[in-house]
Amino acid sequence: MIQVSDSIADRFLSFIKPEQNIVVAYGYQHHGRCLEKVLCMMGLQFEIVDDYHTDCKRLEDLDSKKEYTVVLCASDEKVRARMCEKAIKLGFSNIIDNKSLLVFLEETNRYNGYESAVRTNISKNACPICESDAYEIYVNIRKLRVKKCTDCEHEFIDEVSKEVVTGFYDDIRYFEKNYNISIDDFFNESFMEFCKTRMSMVSPFLTNDIKDKKGGAFLEIGCLDGRFLWYLKEQGFDVVGCEINKSVAQVGIENLGVDIRCMAIEECNFEDESFDIIFSSHVLEHLVDPLSIVKISREKLKHGGKFIANLPCNETDYENPHHLHFFSNKSILKAMESVFDEISIHHEKFPYLVNGEIFYTITVCGKKN
Ligand SMILES: [Zn+2]
The missing domain is CATH 3.40.50.20 (Rossmann fold)
Known part of the structure; x- marks a missing residue:
């Protein structure tokens, strides 16, 4: 009481x-x-x-x-x-x-809340990033347990099923609620702002090779209505996206003429070694098993191709019902290093506001040699 x-x-x-x-x-x-x-x-x-x-x-x-x-x-x-x-x-x-x-x-x-929760050391199932079994456990406001790996400092919730997670994203208002922009405001200022922000996440990692060819095969995981893909297409990229929010994706397919597969990447059956760039922004932390998606991305990349992910890092918004993973600097590097041959980080931070508090994202890039 x-x-x-x-x-x-x-x-x-x-x-x-x-x-x-x-x-x-x-x-x-x-x-x-x-x-x-x-x-x-x-x-x-x-x-x-x-x-x-x-x-x-x-x-x-x-x-x-x-x-x-x-x-x-x-x-x-x-x-x-x-x-x-x-x-x-x-x-x-x-x-x-x-x-x-x-x-x-x-x-x-x-x-x-989290602050008052009892911490206990337990060792049951392994850290989803580094497989260590040493972690602490907290209880958060959602009555879910947040576990913290004491090796790679990754924090995670592993009690939510894939079906429940998929259910988070079947609402057409998801985009409007979480990005605070309307899904039918095509080509206006906020639309272009959105595209340019995503471009500034990707461009530090584009090689001259890709720039010279003016494009390349580009896949965006979690592309919403595909507005960034539309922007890239205008610049000469061959683009395709996958998005599990079918209603939001449909708006983009109809209005922007972008190729969007309304399913998770693991169901898309893209051919192996078919992309130059695979990109995701604010996606990995929402997934039940983010490491498996990083691994699949490697398979789908050509040799020399790059996986670029923008995501919150060192975030403490444990009440966000959609976040299942809270990456630390260590854990995101571990995840990338376990899959890719060369890793680079872009340190420009992209701020985003939750509950009046500012958190930051970082952009990491893994190259397949
Ligand atoms: Zn770990």
């Missing part, structure tokens, strides 16, 4: 108007779940609307807005301010956005 101090509960309750319905809009589902617990404990009825990603569109749908107390819940002040502005504009008059709410969340987080 979570204990919330009475003084904070009283302060919070003083903001609630008993005749109103409570609706909660939150910036990140982890916070929403914590708040849910707190409100339940206080015996309050409420409705949750996850509205940060949809820009409070679901708040728009509520009739007679005067009947609601809106609780805004996000750790990032800028996000809260934006949501607040929108709620005022929509005509809600009782909006709670105060620091005491975050104290609630802190208390519940400490109780449930």
Whole structure:
């Protein structure tokens, strides 16, 4: 049972108007779940609307807005301010956005979260990267165990089945929610920005050979709607992508004319030694078995070909429901070195924002001689 101090509960309750319905809009589902617990404990009825990603569109749908107390819940002040502005504009008059709410969340987080979890040394199944069996174990907010290899410092969750993981990506809104851009905004500024960012991940590893030929055979694993592939095609590359989110891929196939296989790479039956470059961005950490995909990529590369992966490194966002692997500098190098002949790293860091906190990705490249 979570204990919330009475003084904070009283302060919070003083903001609630008993005749109103409570609706909660939150910036990140982890916070929403914590708040849910707190409100339940206080015996309050409420409705949750996850509205940060949809820009409070679901708040728009509520009739007679005067009947609601809106609780805004996000750790990032800028996000809260934006949501607040929108709620005022929509005509809600009782909006709670105060620091005491975050104290609630802190208390519940400490109780449930990673910080307070008991660490034990166990040795059962091996590290998915270096096969060491020495690791520590934690419990994270999702009630899943995060294991940390004490040899290569790789952290991982190995209790989620492939079927469950595939289920994460069958939603057409996945792209919009996680990249904060619309899937039908083709050729505008954010579209080109997306393509250029991906190009800057790839270009440090392109050899003159590939540049001179103006292209090469290029495969992107997890290509979403194929917008980066469209960009490369314009520059003379022969491109193909694979993407398990069928609805997002379909939008790209229809609108961008890009060859996208709506399946995982291991099901694609590409011929061995057929690509000059295989690229993935923000993919490896989502996979049940990332090392197997690195190995398959090697098989599909021509001699002299390169596998380029951009991914979060030293990330501590253990509540991200889609991340099953948290690579360390050591573990991503180990994974690449165990498969490829020459490894290089591009140190320019690409920042990305989670829950108001900045994390960074790195780009690694493995060459098949
Ligand atoms: Zn390891």
